[in-house]
Amino acid sequence: MDEIRLIDVRKNILSDNENQAEIIRQNLAVKNVFMLNVMASPGAGKTSLIIQTLRSLKEVLRMAVIEGDIESIVDSEKIQKEGFPAVQIRTGGACHLDAPMVTAALANLDLEAFDLVFIENIGNLICPAEFDTGADLQIMILSVPEGDDKVLKYPLMFTVCDVLIVNKMDYLVDSDFNLEALRRRAHELNPRLQIFEVSCKTGSGLGEWSAWLLDKVKTKLFTADFR
Amino acid sequence: MDEIRLIDVRKNILSDNENQAEIIRQNLAVKNVFMLNVMASPGAGKTSLIIQTLRSLKEVLRMAVIEGDIESIVDSEKIQKEGFPAVQIRTGGACHLDAPMVTAALANLDLEAFDLVFIENIGNLICPAEFDTGADLQIMILSVPEGDDKVLKYPLMFTVCDVLIVNKMDYLVDSDFNLEALRRRAHELNPRLQIFEVSCKTGSGLGEWSAWLLDKVKTKLFTADFR
Numbered sequence: 521m522d523e524i525r526l527i528d529v530r531k532n533i534l535s536d537n538e539n540q541a542e543i544i545r546q547n548l549a550v551k552n553v554f555m556l557n558v559m560a561s562p563g564a565g566k567t568s569l570i571i572q573t574l575r576s577l578k579e580v581l582r583m584a585v586i587e588g589d590i591e592s593i594v595d596s597e598k599i600q601k602e603g604f605p606a607v608q609i610r611t612g613g614a615c616h617l618d619a620p621m622v623t624a625a626l627a628n629l630d631l632e633a634f635d636l637v638f639i640e641n642i643g644n645l646i647c648p649a650e651f652d653t654g655a656d657l658q659i660m661i662l663s664v665p666e667g668d669d670k671v672l673k674y675p676l677m678f679t680v681c682d683v684l685i686v687n688k689m690d691y692l693v694d695s696d697f698n699l700e701a702l703r704r705r706a707h708e709l710n711p712r713l714q715i716f717e718v719s720c721k722t723g724s725g726l727g728e729w730s731a732w733l734l735d736k737v738k739t740k741l742f743t744a745d746f747r
Numbered sequence: 748m749d750e751i752r753l754i755d756v757r758k759n760i761l762s763d764n765e766n767q768a769e770i771i772r773q774n775l776a777v778k779n780v781f782m783l784n785v786m787a788s789p790g791a792g793k794t795s796l797i798i799q800t801l802r803s804l805k806e807v808l809r810m811a812v813i814e815g816d817i818e819s820i821v822d823s824e825k826i827q828k829e830g831f832p833a834v835q836i837r838t839g840g841a842c843h844l845d846a847p848m849v850t851a852a853l854a855n856l857d858l859e860a861f862d863l864v865f866i867e868n869i870g871n872l873i874c875p876a877e878f879d880t881g882a883d884l885q886i887m888i889l890s891v892p893e894g895d896d897k898v899l900k901y902p903l904m905f906t907v908c909d910v911l912i913v914n915k916m917d918y919l920v921d922s923d924f925n926l927e928a929l930r931r932r933a934h935e936l937n938p939r940l941q942i943f944e945v946s947c948k949t950g951s952g953l954g955e956w957s958a959w960l961l962d963k964v965k966t967k968l969f970t971a972d973f974r
Contacts, residue, residue, distance in 0.1 A: 561788045561789045561790065561870070561893075562788045562872050562893055562897055562900065562901060563788065563890075563892065563893025563894045563897060589900060590873065590900065590901065590902075590903075591899070591900065591901075591902055592899045592900050594896065594899055594900070613873075613877070613903070615842060615871070615873035615874050642873065643788070643872065643873075643900065643901075644842070644871055644872075644873055645789050645870065645871075646817065646840075646842035646869065646870075646871055647842050647874075650840070663790075663892060664892075665790065665890060665892035665893075665915065665918065666788075666789055666790030666892075667790045669821065670789055670790060672818070672819045672821055673789065673816060673817065673818065673819050673821070673870065674789060674817065674870075675817075675818055676817075676840070688892060691892065691918070691921075694917075694918075
């Protein structure tokens, strides 16, 4: 009676999204632009992290943001208020961004005028992990209140990302979040995952993250004989 | 340069899911079973709320849980530890439960033996809102650390739900979460939405929620001349 019964549902996911993503990557290489795809649950702090990173790097890089949202444009308004250009993709229900949507968004930016473009993906730990957007770097944010067991439940996201940002570290004190367990689980699944611990509220850890990102951006741009 | 450019992406969502959901509802009515669909972001507290509700109502109702997950069975193990039967649906990538999956799960339960079945949907504020599972009541959980602006960003979820549980109220003190703004936005979109404020950690507000749910369950079962 109390045993667990298990039903597996398998789903075919096939698409020419990969090809389109490769075209984006080639185009960005030609134009010497670095693109960053930011993924997370709703409310984990995607917009806050992007804004903090824009502020940190504004003296050294020319930046723009592609905002994905189902309905609203509130995040684009926040980016605009910071003085950076924003292209809003309104998916009208779709739960992730894909390469064709990003292609359409990039067509609205003069790529010669930017070094770094952020994509803020839809708030969702599932489908965004399956769709290559053509970005150079995939990052995910996990916030402390979400719990340390999310690696077990959303393994694909932790597998496809290059960087894990643990946000809302200011909540750690009152919480049973086990940072060591998270690190262990994440690295078992993805040994190359870079982990940063930050608080977008207090600012802790953001300097280290921004410096690391700047180094990555420079490496791409200089390797390509950029300017 | 800093204006917001907008790209709309529309998507056709058509399915015979609705028909299958209606068949489930008729079957549950015949068997005198009430079914509850619990939806939320990852880490908002779905499993915790279900476990607290099982504990509150175990003397008066016979209950079981259908657990949806992409990969793991950790939530089913928690339910089993509480002494209740769990059926695990492993979607293998799909970001929501649909009526055919729930039909398969219900086939693994002796419905004559239960009054109340919980569905714990996949952690996602988007797609689960689009798929009728055949449940009698749709509830969503929003946790305080996620922020009070989620109504604007995930309006469909707030529209299809009967109940909004605001969880992790113990985090409210240190937060800029505006409970009044949330209530106003949610009721503008969905005036019939019942809102409960709880903390699954401290137990606050759970008695009121459980009593309200018990009343709903009894109304359905007695109206149908149950026993």
